[in-house]
Amino acid sequence: MVTRKKPGPEQPAGPPANATDVHDRLSVALPQPRCELDHKDAWTLLVATILSAQSTDRTVNTVTPLLFAKWPTPEALATAPREEVEAVVHRTGFFRNKAKAIQGASLAIHTQHGGKVPADIAALVALPGVARKTANVVLGVAFRVASGIVVDTHVMRVSQRLGLANAATADKVEHELCARFPKDQWIDIGHRILLLGRYTCLAKGPKCADCPLFELCPSREGQALGSWQDRAAHLGAAVAAPPAPGKGK
Numbered sequence: 001m002v003t004r005k006k007p008g009p010e011q012p013a014g015p016p017a018n019a020t021d022v023h024d025r026l027s028v029a030l031p032q033p034r035c036e037l038d039h040k041d042a043w044t045l046l047v048a049t050i051l052s053a054q055s056t057d058r059t060v061n062t063v064t065p066l067l068f069a070k071w072p073t074p075e076a077l078a079t080a081p082r083e084e085v086e087a088v089v090h091r092t093g094f095f096r097n098k099a100k101a102i103q104g105a106s107l108a109i110h111t112q113h114g115g116k117v118p119a120d121i122a123a124l125v126a127l128p129g130v131a132r133k134t135a136n137v138v139l140g141v142a143f144r145v146a147s148g149i150v151v152d153t154h155v156m157r158v159s160q161r162l163g164l165a166n167a168a169t170a171d172k173v174e175h176e177l178c179a180r181f182p183k184d185q186w187i188d189i190g191h192r193i194l195l196l197g198r199y200t201c202l203a204k205g206p207k208c209a210d211c212p213l214f215e216l217c218p219s220r221e222g223q224a225l226g227s228w229q230d231r232a233a234h235l236g237a238a239v240a241a242p243p244a245p246g247k248g249k
């Protein structure tokens, strides 16, 4: 039997980027970072975030209008036939696990929290299918509560390339990032780094020449194009424009 070594975190070639400079530049590039999952309240955001695992926000946004039209409350979704929910969320992948998770979380919200999503990290991560990433998204976006920093695959990769984190797990990377950024920056810095990873610091072929963090980054490749303010404007424009079909994970 061949045992494959689990890939570790990306190792930057130089010293880590300065967190204050990262924050300041991304604040210019992305002055108003927004969650790209369509939602109208904390519950619809929670469900959409669960569905976004191993999928794209764009795909989730094609599924949730029908999902919430058919079952507009936690109680309605919790008591819907499982196979009907699976059929609606099928396109997002892992549909059986996701249907089970969104129905389990909705049932707990209905029976234990009076139909309202709790604005509390401990109560959120106690819901079926809700891990820290989902809880941080809901608390930060829906309630503006800084419970931690959202760490998904994009934030993991960018943080490691910048030298801001070295750990191999999302929870440990979140811990490292929370130690580098003041608490009042936690909500927005997570979304800004996520958007940088989604549109510029791609897993394969990062667009370093366009990146507003080029001069700060120990993993940069090639030459920067123009001033960082010009490149920051480029990132802001890329995020503001609707993603092309199939893009926007």
Ligand code: SF4
Residues within 6 Å of the ligand: 158, 161, 162, 200, 201, 202, 206, 207, 208, 209, 211, 212, 213, 214, 217, 218, 219, 220, 221
């Ligand atoms: S795109 Fe390049 S310069 Fe920007 S953070 Fe990623 S690796 Fe660094």
